[in-house]
Amino acid sequence: MKIFDSKSDVENYLSELKNDNKTIGFVPTMGALHPGHLSLVKRSKKKNDITVVSVFVNPTQFDNKEDLDKYPQTLKNDIKLLESVACDVLFAPSVEEIYEDRIEAEKFDFDGLEFEMEGKFRDGHFDGVGTIVKTLFEIVKPNNAYFGKKDFQQLQIIKKLVEKHQLPVKVKGMPIFRENDGLAMSSRNTRLTIEHREAAPFIYKTLKKAKKKFGIKNVEEIEAWVMKQFKKHPLLDLEYFTIADESTLKTIKNIAPNKKYRAFIAVFAGEIRLIDNMQFKIQNN
Numbered sequence: 308m309k310i311f312d313s314k315s316d317v318e319n320y321l322s323e324l325k326n327d328n329k330t331i332g333f334v335p336t337m338g339a340l341h342p343g344h345l346s347l348v349k350r351s352k353k354k355n356d357i358t359v360v361s362v363f364v365n366p367t368q369f370d371n372k373e374d375l376d377k378y379p380q381t382l383k384n385d386i387k388l389l390e391s392v393a394c395d396v397l398f399a400p401s402v403e404e405i406y407e408d409r410i411e412a413e414k415f416d417f418d419g420l421e422f423e424m425e426g427k428f429r430d431g432h433f434d435g436v437g438t439i440v441k442t443l444f445e446i447v448k449p450n451n452a453y454f455g456k457k458d459f460q461q462l463q464i465i466k467k468l469v470e471k472h473q474l475p476v477k478v479k480g481m482p483i484f485r486e487n488d489g490l491a492m493s494s495r496n497t498r499l500t501i502e503h504r505e506a507a508p509f510i511y512k513t514l515k516k517a518k519k520k521f522g523i524k525n526v527e528e529i530e531a532w533v534m535k536q537f538k539k540h541p542l543l544d545l546e547y548f549t550i551a552d553e554s555t556l557k558t559i560k561n562i563a564p565n566k567k568y569r570a571f572i573a574v575f576a577g578e579i580r581l582i583d584n585m586q587f588k589i590q591n592n
């Protein structure tokens with residue numbers, strides 16, 4: 308695997324490969340890699356000649372300084388994991404290399420997607436995400452880029468970024484990878500206390516139970532039921548639960564036929580904020 312920390316070096320290396328008509332698949336990450344990330348890398352390997360992974364903890368997408376300072380950084384282990392799946396190129400720049408002397412996000416208009424859910428609770432988060440992904444796309448110039456549905460709102464926002472800025476890249480959304488007990492894999496899981504780690508699968512279990520009620524109970528009743536489950540829970544604090552239209556991300560009141568819906572949840576397990584989501588369909592039985 309080739310490892311770069313300089314924008315111009317990785318750009319030059321990849322532009323030669325592009326001139327040879329090689330296709331480039333790209334997986335942007337913040338590191339502390341786990342099998343969820345590696346599933347994106349494997350998909351990219353299957354579909355492209357060259358796979359590039361970036362590891363960069365992007366300061367402008369953090370609204371909480373402590374979350375940024377404590378974000379796990381495990382580059383040596385990340386390199387081992389990427390080598391184990393035969394990743395071709397790792398781009399791991401410093402903050403200065405990306406932002407030079409102005410650590411600031413560009414402002415974006417994502418047609419309102421940025422004001423829902425995470426946008427309500429993490430001020431400026433999606434401007435930071437838009438800034439870094441656009442910058443990385445300009446450096447790597449991938450044909451295809453792979454994102455997890457774990458961050459479903461982010462995925463929809465990247466699709467909007469590409470559409471609005473007419474960027475020449477195809478954005479692919481990949482399934483959520485979970486631990487055996489159902490907890491969505493996340494770099495932040497390593498920061499959970501033993502008690503909170505044991506409690507955290509309750510999030511997935513509650514989503515699954517709520518899904519069973521979809522189409523039987525009305526949306527308000529399901530939301531109230533979820534809130535009640537978390538109120539009773541001694542270790543987990545619900546920040547939001549909402550059932551939304553997959554394309555607009557707007558909370559729904561009623562269920563219409565032929566639309567895709569998804570439930571979104573954010574929960575504090577002690578100091579660690581966990582998010583998850585699940586497609587909701589009307590059950591036939």
Ligand code: AMP
Nearest residue numbers: 336337338343454455457458483484492
């Ligand atoms: P992150 O390093 O958390 O910024 O994530 C980098 C990419 O990996 C994003 O596209 C995430 O959505 C994706 N990802 C993170 N966790 C998972 C997971 N459990 N399953 C699938 N994709 C994931």
